[in-house]
Amino acid sequence: MAVVKSVKIDGQDIHIFNSAIYVFETNSNFTLELDLIVSELVVKKYKKEDNLIIEIELDDGRVLNSIMHVKVLAGGLPQLNLYCDLDDPDDYYYLDRVSESDAWFPNLEEGITIEEIRKVEMPDEDIILKLKLPIDQVEWLKKQKKSMLNELFKEFIYEYWKKLDQ
Template identity: 65%
Template sequence: MVTVKSVKVDGESIHIFNSALYIFESSMCYTLQLDVIVSEVVVNRYKAEEQLIIEVEMEDGRIMSSIMHLRTLPGGLPQLNLYCDIEDPEEYPGLHIVNESDSEFPDIETGITLEDIRKVEMPNEKITLKLTLPINQVEWLKNQKTRDLNTLFKELLEGHLG
């Protein structure tokens, strides 16, 4: 099976934790598939896109570029499923061909945890809190810059979460 060395999306390198590049054979067509485990940040960046320009560098030095469609898969680890129809699978030597009747597809999640992914790239998420505080504390909070409050709460929580 071909090993993926790096992936660029619209010219930008993304960090991949694991991947599978293969050909899916159905009764109607052949589809080139690239499944990649990425960070939640990467999924959020591209999840609204329908098509992306993908460049894949393989361990053997080959480079493949294609416009591919995007599917994001719910549940499990954050991943992108990229695919495009192809005419002739023989144009892609060394790629594993998976048939629609096969019971097993490449499992790229084995050995990777969400905690491992977040050590590389931790997503930020907005949160709104409703607090009841004395008026002087409310006034102080309102006078602070958002960036400073983010830093303050991050440090406070890191101290409590370890």
């Protein structure tokens, strides 16, 4: 089985947590498939794209360049499936072939947790809170910069969270 060493999407290196590259065979055609476990940030960045320029470096030194379609795979972890049609699958003799009737299919999620992924790239998400506070606290909050409030709440929540876990 070929091992993916690195992947660039539109010239940008992405961090991959696990991957599988193979030739997928159906009755009518062959596709080059690259399944990736990536961060939530990578999925968010590329999920609405139709085609991406992909550079795949394999452990044996081979480099594959292709324009590939992107599909977000459902599952517990953030996953992308990149694929493109192949004219001649024999050009990829060094990759495993998987057919739609095969029982074998790569399980990329095994041994990886979302917590491990978030240690590498933690996504930030906007949230709107409705609070009832004394007017002096409301006035103080309104005077603060958003970035300072973000840090204040992050620190407060992490400290409070630690106390609850003890």
